[in-house]
Amino acid sequence: MTPLPTLRQLQFFMSLVRRESFSKAAEECFVSQSTLSSAIKEMETLLDQRLVDRSTRTFALTPSGEEVATRAPAILAATEDLARAASGRRPLEGAFHLGVIPTIAPFILPRAAVRLHNAYPKLELFLREDLTAALADRLAAGLIDAALLAFPYDLPGIEIIEIGDDPFWFACDADHAFAKRRKLAKEDLGECDLLLLEDGHCLREHAIDACDLSERGGKASFDGTSLFTLAQMTRSGLGATLLPEMAIKQGLAKSVGLVAIPFTKPAPSRKIGVAWRKGSGRGEEAKAIADVIKEIFATSK
Amino acid sequence: MTPLPTLRQLQFFMSLVRRESFSKAAEECFVSQSTLSSAIKEMETLLDQRLVDRSTRTFALTPSGEEVATRAPAILAATEDLARAASGRRPLEGAFHLGVIPTIAPFILPRAAVRLHNAYPKLELFLREDLTAALADRLAAGLIDAALLAFPYDLPGIEIIEIGDDPFWFACDADHAFAKRRKLAKEDLGECDLLLLEDGHCLREHAIDACDLSERGGKASFDGTSLFTLAQMTRSGLGATLLPEMAIKQGLAKSVGLVAIPFTKPAPSRKIGVAWRKGSGRGEEAKAIADVIKEIFATSK
């Protein structure tokens, strides 16, 4: 039988791939750098192949490394699903209606739907994409069981479990004055016009609040209706915009040819979480679903 | 993050499921019974669920145990494929023509094809099902690169790597005189008529040789053309037959309502292996393919 790498090694490796740094990955995995370093090395010995190219300054995987990076996530996900399915096993059967806002849905849901099905085969997931306000109404009316939203957002009578922090990135055309910058401070934004989503999208408010922007008039709020059209419009030279990291990491900026620039810490951000109506009896299920989404969110950084 | 069971634990568990015995499984895994026992226990603690029902005398899995037993093989297979794909990585690209005999093909190939594709995505596998003699000719002519055959079989100029031992089982209708027996010795066979595959199938020769049967005349060689029809005919009260274990384990006897009875050790058996033409240059690839098939063969016992 072929000797197998450890799941732990695969976790370390995937963290390494994500963070592109041994020490950062070690931090993420709550182990010392030496531990992670030797774990990777041992895996390389086992497979008899280099996985990471240490010769160049920039982080790079070898072909074998790419191979592992491609396959490992499915293995880890399947094992997590196994653990979930075999353990405590909340009900999580039958219909569950989940609302999601448009600035999250396309970047999380495709993978989440698969994972949820694997973890809870008997779960029938119904999805509804809508703005926060509309989802809150539906939540209150009991039309949906839970909602994947961005915060802060005042929602009385609602319980929330946090998924994580989603920082904003600055995105602009290659011709833009900031295009060559490696980092930006939010104070820099005072100088330039920004395209934002039309009113009603919480992303707009969150961006304005987080970056201390005033509600400035003028073309600054040209108003796109989705992050894809927004990115497209920005590309057409209409200015710059702010995009959530989860969209960046899914390749939104790259796919339309935009330059994406992170902010200096503390980076402005919105919070992502799952909400449900207090006393709806669906809290446990919502938490279980949040757990799966949290996994996906964490591993797509 | 959910704590994960170890691959090792999953391996132990699957071995336990296969062997239906802690000590047998421990033996198979080359560890002591106490080691395996505590590994299973630890996994149960981790998942906070019993996986094996120890209350009854007969081996039984709990629902959670079934869940794990269903999911674990895919995880282990995927990890093995990862290791194979990332390591040494022989060519194994492009076309590869593999011959398989009819008494093996249906019980191994479905899974083998999937695994081979995962392990070697660039491999294009072409299959040909035929009798040993025909495959040997094709091998010699270079029309196929390797063949999955049963042995012994005299094949000059051919190299072989062994996959494993495939014991014969006695299979009969519930009305048969032997139907209630738990075990049989091959000497018992002298008394009864046996249905065998028609001439040309090596399985026929192997069964006769292994069980010290003479070429008796009469209805004893009614002659089926495939194991499925053979099993069907046996079910129709035409007698009893000998089936290879790989077919039994795939449920062939059960699916047609036959009683399957193992032989006392040393059980009569045929050997399974992969053959290729000496000097064909395809030896390494054949070995790699044999490795994958070996996995499947071992885990389907």
Place this chain on the structure above:
DNA sequence: TTTTTGTAATCGAATTTATCGATCGAATTT
């Protein structure tokens, strides 16, 4: 150039974990 900084490899000690053999108790079989 030299210094500084960030990054990864390495070493040795301490700890944790895994493994084994022996033994025990419960359930079956003889």
Place this chain on the structure above:
DNA sequence: AAATTCGATCGATAAATTCGATTACAAAAA
């Protein structure tokens, strides 16, 4: 009742993992 089989458990021992400290190296800054 005695013998057998099977799995759980215990304590000693061997093996591994882990960490912190240190070293080595390369790029960036002075």
